[in-house]
Amino acid sequence: MAEPIVTTDRVVIVSDKQDGQVKQLRRAFRQRGRECVFCPLADIAFDTRRASGIDIPTLDGVLPAGVIVRSISAGTFEAVTRRLGILHALSHLGVPVWNSAKAIERCVDKSTTTFLLASAGVPTPETFAVEGPGNARAVVEREAARGPLVLKPLFGSQGRGIRLVRTAADLPEPDEMDNVYYLQRLVARAGPPYRDYRIFVSNGEVLGMMGRCADGWITNIARGATAEKVVGPLRQKLEELALAAASAVGTDFAGIDIVRGYEGNLLVLEVNSMPAWTGLQSVVPVRIAECIAEAMVARLDPARRERPAA
Template identity: 80%
Template sequence: MAEQIAISDKILIVSDKPDGQVKQLRRSFRELGSETLFCPLADIAFDTRYPSGIDIPALEGALPAGVIVRSISGGTFEAVTRRLGILHALTHLGVPVWNSAKAIERCVDKSTTTFFLANAGIPTPQTFAVEGPDNAKTIVEREASHGPLVLKPLFGSQGRGIRLIRSIEDLPDPDDVDNVYYLQRLVVRNGPPYRDYRIFVSNGEILGMMGRCADGWITNIARGAKAESVAGPLRQKLEELALAATSAIGTDFAGIDIVQGCEGNLLVLEVNSMPAWTGLQSVVPVRISDCIARAMVELLNPDIKERPAA
């Protein structure tokens, strides 16, 4: 008979570092009476000495009650594959993992995100992802006459490495982009100032949204954009589109980036499976970490949700 797998009552928060958001999550879980454990995913091992087959530091082969993935550090293809394999294994063993490895894989690769959005009929800019400079030149020669393209790193974040492509001369060397060219039609917006929108969804619920306002066309908070509250009829349209995007990708919580063109059309740019919320927290009344923690605790203890308020 196979040895029984031990289950801990601790919730594991996975992150490459104990940043401010990790600290907020730990506080929120603590206030709900749940104990947490912090660990970088790189420090979790496959270990067949244990019935679970996984060794999480301080748990000695036991499994956590649930997992929140705050961030995964970069690394070689082999290292990242192994780390995602840990998340796949935890899900296989019945541990709730937010977000799942499948959802993270769909989000971290922008071309896969775009595929699932378009396949679900969700409006997103025309996008082309190819390998090699010759294929990229073919795309630019065909498409640039219809307007500029935006080149983004396939695995990039926070606005780093984004370039405007108006002609083949603007294309970087293949070594600069790992020989992969992700090209997206530039959405022409009113400005300056330029705006786009970040909507935070957790467990099928809109937790909040913000406008990101900047003098330039790149509107990431990490690049100096300012967070603004969003009011009026636009909110409902953004909410509906964000919920549809999270459903198409399969995320438990996510930050959805949406842009509005000059004609008022809304398009989904990205779905972020490991979103930060510092900027958003400055313009919404709820504590984001509280909402994520509450949703996980209620998943693990359904009777809490059903219990009437005192």
Template identity: 60%
Template sequence: MKPRIFVVNDASGAQSRSLSVALRRRGGETITDCLASITFDTTSSCGLVFPGIEPGELPDAVIVRSISAGSFEAITRRLGILHALGRLGVPVWNSAQAIERCVDKSMTTFLIQQAGLPTPPTYAVEGRVAAEAIVKRHMSSTPLVLKPLFGAQGRGIRLIRSPEDLPPPEEIDDVYYLQHYVRRAGPPFRDYRVFVCAGKVLAMMARKGEGWITNINQGATAEQVSRSMESRLESLALAAAAAIGADFAGVDIVPDSEGGLSVLEVNSMPAWSGLQSVVRVNIADAIAEALLAFVHQRAVTRRAFAHAAQPAMATAEP
């Protein structure tokens, strides 16, 4: 029987389509839809109803490509579905917990620091008064980078050199996430994106930009990583993904002017179009292969456990 994979995507694009094709080419059956289409239904034996799947049945695995913005209530319900799937024993890449940890930059930074990995000094506070106090304390030694707590793709990032640079509370929901600016050579400026999947590094790239914000969506270009950097980036990215508990992730790492490396972010729903342009490995194929191998091994383990349990049950019968 073909393993049935539910691909979560609110706006199916080229990467999700390539992932679905790769899964089908390897013997999987795929259904692509958004979390909003899945129903909590207590009249169903499993408590959930999926589009394209008979009530009472579940997919063999779920892979989350994107979750669109929504109200607090909508996002809570969608993440609740992922939590429910975990409780039902359905593999979810990435789990609700990993997604929550990555979406909240303050929690990502906390976990990275607690794991003993290098990351810039970071502060997350509520209220402009608290934010101003942090800026005043550090402005003589370093600028600070303000990031939206739930932002992505370099949007909303700004450099803070004085309290006057801070945006008003209503612009950022009164939450200020402030991180020491990492000084590095430039322009051009560079940082790194490392793609991790199932405990292995699939690919990595350098991102080069004329400005200090080096996201591909902000105009940076992708480059191959020098061989001398590969092993350092690999070990740091694997440790960062493990600290978050992510099955697959895009880990952002920045070099400093003294040759050190720091983890900036871990993305639990990473895009890979820029990365794919500079690496030979087919990233969609590699993700599909790793996920199906995981599903297959899980099925083998469950069958072996069930087979081993049968004699014990028979012996226990009167």
């Protein structure tokens, strides 16, 4: 007879390091009666000796009640494929994984994100993703007359590796981009200072939003932008658009980046499936980590989910 699969009450937080946000999550889960285990995804193994086929350090072959994915770390194609395979396997075994491997794959690959947004009717800048410098030059020569394009690493984050492309001469060599060119129409907007917006969505609800203000057109907090409160009627439009974007991509929680053009049109730039919230937390009263923990615990405990709000 096969060994039964055993599940613990503990939640695994997958992250490369125990930073402040991981500590916030652990504290929030503990306050709700759930202990957490911290573990880099690279340390979780496929192991057919285990009943589940998965071995998570410190759990001794037992499956967790749920998984929160904070980061999966850079690595070779083989390494990242294996790590995502672990998340797929946990979902296959019935373990709630936030965000799921499917959602992470959709968000990490910017070309898939923009495809899904456009398919769902969510406004997003014109985008082109091609392989090879010849195809990239053809796009630029065709499109640059209508305005500059922004070249982004397909799998990049925090504003790293972004550059402005006005002519084909601005395109980097293929090895700098792994031979994949993701080009997006630059949205003309007022500035300096330049602004865009980050909206944090969890479990179908907007938890908070911030404006990101910078002297340059790249407005990531990690690149020195400052966080601002968002007030006025713009909030409702941002909420509606962020919820539509999260739904289109299928995330349990996400950071949605939205830009407003000169004419007031709002466009979704990216959907981040492993968003940081330090900058956002500085301008909103809602405790992001506590909201994520509450939503996950409600998923794990139906009685809690159905309990009337205090």
